Amino acid sequence: MAKERRRAVLELLQRPGNERCADCGAPDPDWASYTLGVFICLSCSGIHRNIPQVSKVKSIRLDAWDEAQVESSMCVGLEAASAQWLSLSSPGRLLREQWIRAKYERQEFIYPEKQEPYSAGYREGFLWKRGRDNGQFLSRKFVLTEREGALKYFNRNDAKEPKAVMKIEHLNATFQPAKIGHPHGLQVTYLKDNSTRNIFIYHEDGKEIVDWFNALRAARFHYLQVAFPGASDADVSVSSRQTEGFRKRWFTMDDRRLMYFKDPLDAFARGEVFIGSKESGYTVLRGLPPSTQGHHWPHGITIVTPDRKFLFACETESDQREWVAAFQKAVDRPMLPQEYAVEAHFKHKP
Incomplete structure (x- = not known):
């Protein structure tokens, strides 16, 4: 039995x-x-x-x-x-307990009346933001408004104009406590002048940063539902997982954008690669072409696009396996209409 x-x-x-x-x-x-x-x-x-x-x-x-x-x-x-x-997506490991308690104990993702902090369409508060130039974290007022389709932050409490406006359309958020150096650290990624920009924020209270995380992702999810009413929830789901590794360059994969940075806390990427779907001619291969100069990397990865090949090398087989799985997941997923516009931008990027 x-x-x-x-x-x-x-x-x-x-x-x-x-x-x-x-x-x-x-x-x-x-x-x-x-x-x-x-x-x-x-x-x-x-x-x-x-x-x-x-x-x-x-x-x-x-x-x-x-x-x-x-x-x-x-x-x-x-x-x-x-x-x-x-729910939308689970946060980083250091905030798991807040996430699990919100999910099961408080049931914040099941009952609409309990989802007010995430889905009311508006949220404001103070977060610690890392300065782009000096690296210091300073208290800044943040406002998320679905009506305006944006996340804004202000350099002064009484400022009438925001320092930056981040469109929900291109917004993404992931927990990055190790990178930021704070257990409640959050990385927000958005587009500025068609280039990917990062800002790094945290809050002393774990629940508060989880609430911001959920509010940001709920806003993006709602935007996609309205923008693409015929798409299924799976098609418009907001992917939160960022596959990252520290090599000679710090790589981040955000949706279909593979970006690399000289330093993990750089505000702007040094370069980007768009990873489309297999229907559009994208392929991920384990290993490097035999003709690769100085070919002594046993854990290489080749990304084949309609225009060229991109070659990467990992330090370990485990890293290679994780990156290949992340790339393959993107390649296997059909592209959404807005992603074709992003692909076109990459093709015409100087």
């Missing part, structure tokens, strides 16, 4: 959508919350144990599952539950 119960749980694990942690997206989750009906990784399972009134967890392979627990999981439906609890 014990083997049959474990087999039933493993069968649920094999269903589409369950191959990654429901909270942080880590592959091959080994734990499950049988009360919530989600598969989670070891790290997130530790946080779930801190909210036992909401979530009760078990190891998929090591713990004994009784019949009631298996039935509870099946009643909730682990696959359906993942969709039920799905």
